[in-house]
Amino acid sequence: MIRLAAGGPVIPNFGHGSACVTGDHVFCFDWVRAHWSDTLEPALVQHVELTGIAVGIGFALAFALGLAAHRLRGIEHPVGITAALLYTIPSLALFQLLVPLTGLTWTTIEIALVGYTLVILFPNVVAGLRAAPPDVLEAALGMGLTRRQVLWRVELPLAVPAIVGGLRIAVVSTISIGTIAAFLGKYGLGYPIFLALKEPTPFKTEIYSAGALAVMLALACDATLILLRRLLAPWAAKRLA
């Protein structure tokens, strides 16, 4: 997990690079090749871990809480507003507020990211479970299904598009917010960018390559989730966004 921290200096060495690197040209493929294994790849792997853990825990929590809250009446609106209000907490501020509690650590970052994931996913799970049309529920009950069977065989399958929709936003946002983890330490794809921005003349290739990796990671995850929704809920494939 903390491969970067153990991986030695990742600061580009302006003194010994090619003409492209020392001249800070627009994009130096030789720098990317030279620093893929010591800077970019570990940062990418770490970013995937950061996101995976956060979304995994966040999804489990949101799903369990969503099921628990499913039968409570009249909570949809307050939950939506509260979640939206909590989501306004700026990531940089949240990271810093957690520092007295858990320090400049991986835990601090994961707590914040799990929090954002939960706030995105929980309203989606609740709303999704309520998306089943009343007549469908009536029919299911009329056929003799128990409450539990209705939940697992009717409401949950119908909630899949909303839940996957929430997951898409959660994953992409977590990848984006994960770059801010660099303000706390050597974490993720934000760190090479953060380092470059701290230099008097920011090294372009480092910013562009790490940035492109973050964007491509987000788009790839988004596309995968769209595919997943097509598989799980082919009837809901009308709209992409």
Add this chain to the structure above:
Amino acid sequence: MILAGAFSDALRFIADNPGLLAQKALEQIELSAAALGIGLAVALPLGIVLGHLHRGSSLAIGSSIVGRALPSLVLIGVFLTVLGIGFVNNMVALAVLATGPILTNSFDGVDRVDRDAVEAARGTGMTGAQILRRVELPLALPLLFTGLRVAAVTVVATAPIAAIAGGGGLGDVIVNQASYRLSGVIGASICVMILSAGVFVLLLGVQAAVTPRGVRLSRVRSPRRKELR
């Protein structure tokens, strides 16, 4: 104990430095307002016109997907290399962040107005421009405001990150623990939280005040399944 100490120190920092924090907050609001203004000027007319014509849904959807996938730090970094350090690069980076939600929601809002209402308006002899102004825009207001609110909160909440690229604002204090110590960092973080929550609540209030009563009623009555996708 440590926790309570850290937060009481932070509150003391806020009490001791109201001038500094107010000035930094004002800087942040200026930057955010400029970015939001540009985002609105570009994305709002575009989204409304495309929605009115029912064209370019792939552009609206694509911009929301790509917009979400662009991390703020990456945008700030990239625009710094193009526009140099300071106000302008941060303003442009934040404006790009703002365009996604505004474009998608304004397009959706106008595009999804009940076709029957539009047909009825056309039947009474209204021109396209009149339909847009008197039927589609009022009915699209809730979504227009949703886009504005999401964009405004995103911009205000992201603005502190701009501090590492010379953006000023409360982020200056947050990223400068060497000068302001942990109490300053946490104090400024609390201020940033209050600021973005304040923007959120303010815009919710404005939305409630501006939305015509008929639109509000129809929204409550109509099933909200469409939003779930």
